[in-house]
Amino acid sequence: MSNPSQRRQPDSPRPGREPIFNAPAVVAALIGVFLLVHGFRELVNDDFIWLYQLAFVPARVTWWLQPDDFMQRLAASLQGLPPDAAAGQLALGRLIVASGSLAPWSVVTHAFLHGSWTHVILNSVWLLAFGAPLANRFGATRFTIFFFICAIGGALAHYLSGPMEVIPMIGASGAISGCMGAAVRFAFNVRGGLFGGPASVHLARADSLVDTFRNRRAMMFAGAWFVTNILFGVLARPLGISESIVAWQAHIGGFLTGMLLFGLFDPHPAGSSASEWMRDTD
Numbered sequence: 001m002s003n004p005s006q007r008r009q010p011d012s013p014r015p016g017r018e019p020i021f022n023a024p025a026v027v028a029a030l031i032g033v034f035l036l037v038h039g040f041r042e043l044v045n046d047d048f049i050w051l052y053q054l055a056f057v058p059a060r061v062t063w064w065l066q067p068d069d070f071m072q073r074l075a076a077s078l079q080g081l082p083p084d085a086a087a088g089q090l091a092l093g094r095l096i097v098a099s100g101s102l103a104p105w106s107v108v109t110h111a112f113l114h115g116s117w118t119h120v121i122l123n124s125v126w127l128l129a130f131g132a133p134l135a136n137r138f139g140a141t142r143f144t145i146f147f148f149i150c151a152i153g154g155a156l157a158h159y160l161s162g163p164m165e166v167i168p169m170i171g172a173s174g175a176i177s178g179c180m181g182a183a184v185r186f187a188f189n190v191r192g193g194l195f196g197g198p199a200s201v202h203l204a205r206a207d208s209l210v211d212t213f214r215n216r217r218a219m220m221f222a223g224a225w226f227v228t229n230i231l232f233g234v235l236a237r238p239l240g241i242s243e244s245i246v247a248w249q250a251h252i253g254g255f256l257t258g259m260l261l262f263g264l265f266d267p268h269p270a271g272s273s274a275s276e277w278m279r280d281t282d
Contacts, residue, residue, distance in 0.1 A: 026140040027131045030147070031124045034172065037112050038120045052095065053103055055168030056110040058159040059093060064102040071097065077164040092166035111151040113170035123172045130179040137186070137204075142265045149261065150178025150254045157253020174250035178258030180225065184218045185209075185262045206266050212259070225255065 041047050063070045074093040078086040114120040135143040154174020158165075186206040212218050233248025 023128055023132050024135040024140065024143075026143055027127060027135050030131070030172075031127060033112055034114065034120050034124055038114050038117065041113075051113065051170075052168055053099075053101070054106055054109040054113055055170045056106045056155045056158065057092075057096065057103075057168050058163050058165040060096050060101070060103060060106075061159055062163045063096050067097075074164055074166070089166045096166065107152045107155040108148050110155065110168075110170050111147075111172040111175045114172070115170060119171060123176060126176045127172065127179070130176065130183050133187075134179050134182055138265050138267070142267075146178070146182070146258070146261070146265045147175050150181075150257045151175035153178060153257025154247075154250035154254035157256075158247050158250040160253075161249035169247045169250060171247070171250075173247070174254035177229075177251040177254035181222075181255035181258030181260075182262040182265075184222055184259055185212050185266075187221075188215060188217045206262070206268060209260065209263065222255075222259075226252065 041051070044050075059070075059074065066073075071090070071093055075086075075090060078089055081089070114123065131143070131147070134146070138146060151172070151174055154177065155169070158169050158174070186204045189205045189207065207215060207218070229248045229251045233246040233251070
């Protein structure tokens, strides 16, 4: 008969010994697609038509919803722009009318296009940092659907902020911002921090939406994130920090989508401790 005191107990997770980044396969796959798509675009001399069909263009939705007098309304919205800029955007408007395509897939496909290698690498790093913990918690299928929905949320916010905008919006920033918004719901309850490893992330208690708004640290993070994105989006181009327009509205739309819809994808009941939901699934 064995001595009860010598019985081996199940090993408990040791988050502190796990690597900082444990990139799930789904996150690695998304980053791989980012790199492959941009590498392909670098090899193609003229990919504008292909790009325009995959990028999200708010005015294309407006034309589909209200085709009458579209060009006149577009011209009115461009008043005050330099003549060359206005002419270029009117040409894009004519392209929308001529193509006759809503391109509904663009609410998702825009997330796989980037403007430069710097853009690709930065988004890949942010996806690795915030997407990996979320994918470890959700699982591959839930995370993929969640990523796409956050991309759609970012596109919707971009559309609402400028329905006559003809300049294509590209980049995964809106979807990645959704990962950041979702992380607010549980990151401050993770033992060892958000990057403590898959076990820590998986066991962490998630706050309800109400409790999230009561969490001072969560709100400080969210507030700092909002202020930083708005300031960068508004001031980046005038200050010469960025050569292109930053779609900061899409960042906010993605962030809010991720924070609000987190509970629909999280496999653990909000507010429950690890021991509670583990007991329920035994």
